[in-house]
Amino acid sequence: MSTQHPSRAPRRRMPVNRRQFLGAGGAGALAAVLASCIGGGQSAQQGTDSGEAGGALQWWDQFRPLTQMLEDELFTPYTSANPGVTVERRELAAADLGQALQVARRSNQLPDVHSLAGLDAAPAALVSEGWFQPVGDHADFDSSPIADLLFDGVHRFDGSVYSFPLFSPRQHATIPWYNSALLEEAGLDPDDEPTTWDDLRAVARAVTEGTDASGIFLPAQNPDYLSAIVTQLAMTAGAPGPIDWTTGEYVHDSQPFVDAVEFLLSLQRDGLVHPASPAMIPRDALARWAAGEGAIFPWGPWFIGDLVTESPEVVERGLGCWSIPRPNEERTSVRSAPSGGVFWVSVDSEHPEVAADLLLQMTGQDFQAALASAMDQPPALLEAVETADVHPAYRDCVARFAEDVRIAPSPEIGHPDAWRVTAEMRPVQPTIGILVQSALSGADIDIAAELRTYREAVSVERERALAAVQADGVDIDLDAWVFPNWEPESDYTIEAYDAR
Amino acid sequence: MTTSVDRVAGPAPARRPPGVLRRLRKDWWIYLFLLPTVLGYGAYTVYPLVASWWFALLDWPGFADQGTFVGIENFERLVADDLFWNSFRNSLVFLVCAVPLRVGLALVLALLLNRRNTPFKGFLRTLYFLPVVTTGAIIGVAFTLLLDAGGPISLALVESGLLDSPVNFVADTGTSLFSGAAVWVWKWLGITMIYWLAALQTIPQEVHEAAMIDGAGPGREFVHITLPLLIPFLVIITLIDTVGALNVFDLLYTLTAGGPAFSSEVIEIFIFRTAFGATVPQLGYASAAAVLFGLITMGIAVAQALGVRWARRATGAMR
Structure with a gap:
């Protein structure tokens, strides 16, 4: 091993040595990273003005079927007529929107305009927390065509309009949508409407036995879907709704609710429900319905709008709807x-x-006519559907709503502080949807007893929330949920609130 | 020689360590390089951890700017909340079922792939590792289809006579959690197998040869030679897999969403549902659940650490 080193030329002193170079490089990289963290979350406050007369509006919502319609019928005409205004819309899944809004609120990055999916339990609570600014101060909603649909405690707070109803309340989510081709393959006439629960069962059985498809979808992974279906079926069996408005008491354990749950379970027992239903959310069921795996799918009016957006060829194949069935x-x-x-x-x-x-x-x-054309939820001005360019099945669906749906009272409209109790109430579990989900997945439970337990728990929770609100000095009691002049087969109008 | 020199020279005079400021000035670049990690760790790990303790003491609806201090009320509610204990129990069941299965199956696979005469070893390693690099949410969605009553797994079991009628594995209260555990084991088996393969490489070939010369068969060799030498690795691998089993949100949420009827709701889904999924989000209550869960996880980690120490001592004594 040699110990001699080759002669080296003397090193020139570098102006920056390696360590200094790496240190400076690291500092630069850190600065770049920190700088990049600052941007990216454009908030309403950070929107760049595009002109003196307007600005860049950030807009968040969850309405996928309305995407094209909003662009064509609202944003483009408005920005064309108002140079300097731009609208940047972001569509989020309904489940994600509530989370995004919560996070955006805490980081001051709320968009200028947004919907409330996921946080719509008590909009009044959000108003009281200072989430919004009134729109009525800048535009005359009280003279607009939907002025009659604006209510204190829902849209108007302390005399100022904060929002407005875009959709009609005259709708429900238990419309039996059917696949015409499958019904005909099973030897059935789609025009021969099954009006009762037993009729619907017979149709589902004929399809199951006469074709390779299943009779009906009951997507059970979403408990809220099941809760809505059970509550609406229970109303066709005579229940006033979750609350008996003449007494203000919850009635989740009344016989109509028990019957509605038993009806759904009997469909499952009879083997008429698509076997994968327990693991589906409604959108999964829609995709499988479109694929021809089942004939009937009870869902809302947006069913056809979703199909037009995602699978227009399925709409061409043939579909229709019936009225919500009833026990007799x-x-x-x-x-x-x-x-x-x-x-x-x-x-x-x-x-x-x-x-x-x-x-x-x-x-x-x-705009309301254009909204109808998108075939999502029916527009607030329901008559717009009659002249709008919509599929005949959608027009039929909305016409059935006019016959089948009545407007219920709302404690939030009837009492200025009822929302405080609603906002104070904590979720009670298991809900009706969870109970039905459990039963549909094979659990052996006593439905009547479980519904009674749920009703008692919800009643106790409302009393707790009521006591908590009263303790804050608010003058409210259970009478806020009582509407003695309520008629089950009539709309509860603003005059009815006044006459209460 | 050094010792004698030291003796001659006597003990060196005690030198005061340099002060903090002097060290900072001298080695400033070290701290500069540490800064991004410290900032990132502080902002995204330490701060949320500390903040969640404070949040746990608040009644904080998600739509409010801030919560109201309520002391330990959230913890009192948690103790009385059946669904919290249900999710806690589900997490434990998941842990107890899935971790031994994953560790054990991976060891078997590693032993097979470590044998000289196993064919296609490279291909099989890749095959078993493939699910590891696939997103958990995608696997969850895919297995929802594979495991439903009309899916190929259920139909194959019916065809083979193992089942009388199709079963919806992910939507049955009796099978949903175990289905989730099985899919989780399948997904992560490859990485645990790699750990075991690395551990097996540390056992000297001479030991195996000595055992063979002494007449030990494969079974005795495994029990008396391989397994004892793998015990320290077993503890570490079990620790890693246990931590993994407490982070199954993406897979289980997409596979079962915690259902049906909370039958597969593990603690992470409970926290998420309470914080974001409810109509009135309860951030304080969810934070309390997270804190309690964190404490329990910490307890498990401490137990594991004690296990590691015990294993090291035991191995040292054996040597």
């Missing part, structure tokens, strides 16, 4: 609460006047 020939209506506000202007918005003006356009006849 006697027609009993389904009750639905007044429609809440859909779009709200955030308190962070620097362009509330532009946002309010844009929202006002949605209350006009033209």
Whole structure:
């Protein structure tokens, strides 16, 4: 091993040595990373002005079927007529929107305009927490075509309009949509409507036995879907709704609710339900219905709008709907609460006047007709459907709503502080949807006893919430849930609130 | 020699360690390089951890700017909440069923793939590792279809006579949690197998040869030679897999969403549902559940650490 080193030329002193270079490089990289963390979350406050007369509006909602319609019928015409205004819409899944809004609120990154999916239990609570600014101060909603549908405690707070109903309350989510081809293959006439639960069962059986498809879908992974179906079927069996408005008491354990659950379970027992239903959410069921795996799928009016957006060829194949079935020939209506506000202007918005003006356009006849054409939820101005360019099945569906649905009272409209109790109430588990999900998945449970337990738990929770609100000095009691002049087969109008 | 020199020279005079400021000035670049990690760790791990303790003491609806201090009320509610204990029990059942299965199956696979005469070893290693690099949420969605009553697994079991009628594995209260555990084991088997393969490489070939010369068959060799030498690795691998079994949100949420009827709701899904899924989000209550869960996880980690120490001592004594 040699110990001699080759002679080296003397090193030139570098102006920056390796360590200094790496240190400086690291510092630069860190600065770049920190700088990149600052941008990216454009909030209403950070929206860049595009002109003196307007601004860039951030808009979040969950309405996928409305994507094209909003662009064509609202944003483009409005921005064309108002140079300097731009709208940047972001569509999120309904389940994600509530989370995104919570996070955005805490980081001051709320968009200018947004819907409330996931946080719509008590909009009044959000108003009281200062989430929104009133739109009525910037645009005249009280003179708009939907003025009659604006209610204190739902859309108007302390005399100011904060939002407006975009959709009609006259709707429900238990419309039996059918696949015409499968019914005909089973030897059935789609026009021969099954009006009773037993009739529907017979149709589902004929399809199951006469074709390779299943009779009916009951997507059970979403408990909220099941809760809605059970409650609406129970109303056709005579239940007033979750609450008996003449007494204010919950009635989840009444016989109509038990019968509705038993009806769904009997479909399952008879082997008429698509075997994968327990693991499906409604959108899965829609995809499988479109694939021809089953004939009937009870869902809302947006069913056909979703199909037109995602599988238009299925609509061409042939479909239709019937009225919600009932236990016997006697027609009993389904009750639905007044429609809440859909779009709200955030308190962070620097362009509330532009946002309010844009929202006002949605209350006009033209936009309402365009909204009907998207075949999502029916528009607030229900008559717009009659002249709109819609599929005949959608028009039929909305016409059935006019016959079958009545508007129920709302404690939030009847009492200015009822929302405080609603906001204070904690979720009670297991819900009706969870109970039905459990029973449909094979658990051996006593439905009547479980519904009774649920009703008692919800009643106790409301009393606790009521006591908590009363302890804050608010003057409210259980009478806020009592509407003695309520008629089950009539709409509960604003005059009825006044006469209470 | 060094010792004698030291003796001659005597003990060196005690030198005061340099002060913090002097060290900072001297080695500033070390701390500069540490800064991004410290900032990131502080912002995304330490701060949420500390904040969640404070949040746990608040009644905080998600739509409010801030919560109201309620002391330990959230913890009192948790103790009385059947669904919390249901999810806690599900997490434990998941842990107890899935971790031994994953560790054991991976060991068997590693032993097979470690044998010289096993064919296609490279191909099989890749095959078993493939699910590891696949997103958990995608696997959850795919297995929802594979495991439903009309899916190929159920139909194959019916065809083979093992089942009388199709079963919806992910939507049955009796099977949903175990289905989730099985899918989780399948997904992560490959990485545990790699750990075991690495551990097996540490056993000297001479030991195996000595055992063979002494007449030990494969079974005795495994029990008396391989297994004892793998025990320290067993503890570490079990610890890693246990931590993994407490982080199954993406897979289980997409596979069962915690259902049906909370039958597969593990504690992470409970926390998520309470914080974001409810109509009135309860951030304080969810934080309390997370804190309690964190404490329990910490307890498990401490138990594991004690196990590692015991195993090391035992192995040292054996040597």
